[in-house]
Amino acid sequence: MANTKPPLILAVTGASGAPYARHFLAHLVRLRIPVELVITEAGARLIRDELDAPATPEGLCGRKAPGVSLRSVKDIGASIAWGGMETRGMVLLPCSMGRVGSLAAGLSQDLVDRAAAVTMKEGRRLVLVPREAPVGSIHLEAMAKLARCGVTILPASPGFYTRPKTIEDLLAFLTVRICKSLGIPPPDAPGYRPGR
Numbered sequence: 601m602a603n604t605k606p607p608l609i610l611a612v613t614g615a616s617g618a619p620y621a622r623h624f625l626a627h628l629v630r631l632r633i634p635v636e637l638v639i640t641e642a643g644a645r646l647i648r649d650e651l652d653a654p655a656t657p658e659g660l661c662g663r664k665a666p667g668v669s670l671r672s673v674k675d676i677g678a679s680i681a682w683g684g685m686e687t688r689g690m691v692l693l694p695c696s697m698g699r700v701g702s703l704a705a706g707l708s709q710d711l712v713d714r715a716a717a718v719t720m721k722e723g724r725r726l727v728l729v730p731r732e733a734p735v736g737s738i739h740l741e742a743m744a745k746l747a748r749c750g751v752t753i754l755p756a757s758p759g760f761y762t763r764p765k766t767i768e769d770l771l772a773f774l775t776v777r778i779c780k781s782l783g784i785p786p787p788d789a790p791g792y793r794p795g796r
């Protein structure tokens with residue numbers, strides 16, 4: 601039977617951290633949450649470089665990816681560019697600083713920008729997972745502006761109070777945090793206590 605639950609929009613942009621996107625996407629697939637996936641050109645490069653995988657739903661997920669629909673970043677007319685399409689919200693994982701800047705400026709020049717702008721204007725949850733170090737004042741100001749608009753800024757900086765032993769533990773930490781921000785059931789993660 602077709603899955604009629606509203607999809608989550610997942611955008612993979614060109615910051616380092618493709619393994620985070622793989623971990624999160626695999627969790628969504630396990631939960632059978634439909635996903636509208638958009639991968640930028642730089643995001644595709646990072647998937648190839650960091651995962652040795654093609655920038656496809658299966659390549660990113662590392663397994664079969666039923667329920668994941670890949671949309672072209674150039675397809676500005678895709679359904680997720682339209683406010684009338686109900687979604688669970690959107691996450692940019694990882695989120696490049698260039699993308700932070702264009703979102704803060706409201707440019708809407710491709711499908712990632714447009715879907716994020718629509719998510720904001722429709723009052724849905726938008727989560728950005730930036731990765732950059734150090735972070736300059738232009739980026740900090742752009743993130744502050746987005747945070748004031750209700751966007752969740754969730755840096756790719758896993759905590760160590762859960763005593764992670766493996767890279768998988770670090771990835772799980774971030775997946776838990778993103779799920780909690782979006783109201784999605786989180787995976788079991790080592791060291792995570794309820795309420796944290």
Ligand SMILES: Cc1cc2nc3c(=O)[nH]c(=O)nc-3n(C[C@H](O)[C@H](O)[C@H](O)COP(=O)(O)O)c2cc1C
Nearest residue numbers: 613614615616640642643695696697698699731732
């Ligand atoms: C190997 C590599 C690693 C990069 N890592 C980062 C990063 O961690 N954070 C970031 O903000 N940009 C990073 N960049 C730069 C972005 O990919 C670049 O600004 C790009 O234009 C972002 O475009 P997008 O938002 O359309 O994906 C990296 C680029 C390359 C080639």
